Amino acid sequence: MRRPKVRELKQALKSLFSRPYTNNFPVKPHKPYERFRGRPYFYQDGCVGCAACAQVCPANAIEFIDEIKGTLVKRRLTVHWDICVSCGQCQANCLTTKGIILSQEFDYATTEKRQELKQSIEKEFIVCECCGVPIIPYDQYAWVANKLGPLTFSNASLLLFYLRSIGLSLKERASPGSRSATINRSTRTKILCPGCRREAVIKS
Template structure:
């Protein structure tokens, strides 16, 4: 017969006196350790809609959809929590570091439809003033302009955006026309291709 080692014996006696190590969840609420990686949350205020998190998500539970039609073009970012493996890559690669953050919530079991295990947020999109292609979400342009500071003035579209925000220039309304790009379009927020065309014509 093999006898238990002293360490195991000590643990057994400790468990007899202090109770088992395992949590009594679901009969009692369980508070996970500080470093526990639970369900992620989008934080709309700090998310710039860049979709970097979508690119790095190994479980493909993050997605985005762009709708350029309508009065306000929008990007919708969505997370499906029933597919999330709580790896933390989204949070790790978020440029603002606060757009998506993992919580310590782990109890996601539900008897409802899977739709309840989703979160989505919307971001306004900026379209090119020439060809109407999507440039980026407004919040992303704003974030890049602020990050660059005075260097943003080296980029005409960023400069125009900055002036527009300060009411020093009128940001061109979302485009209502299609190419050809004209020389006067240089004073619009343009995608790189239309910017090249407008510059070549000037």
């Protein structure tokens, strides 16, 4: 029989008189370490709806669906906690760094169906005021305008959007999928998708 090494013997003796490494969860609540990666949460104020987090998620735990709701187009982002592997890529690559943040929650046990383990948020889209095609989430456009600062004036649609947001231009809401009057010179003073912008520039 192999005799235990001195080092192992020392460790065994030490363990006899020290506190156990394991804890009493779930009898007692467990507080993870500070940098523990747990359940991710979307934050309505921090998220702009760009869906970059869905693109980088290695487990496909984040999905986004763009849907028409009456006269609005909305993007619904959903994080499925039952699929999430807590890698933290969504938080690390979030456009605003505040849209999705991993909490320290680790206990996923539920009496509901696992499909119920999810969280969703919605973001409204800006639609082309000529053809009604969804362009970009409203909050993402505002984020871009804010980021560009004075450079916003180099893009006609972005400039119009900015002027409207500060009340210096009238709002014109287009319905998704609708096609308004023919494109002419005056169309250039609307928020347009790239296709309509190109057509308006060529025709004017």
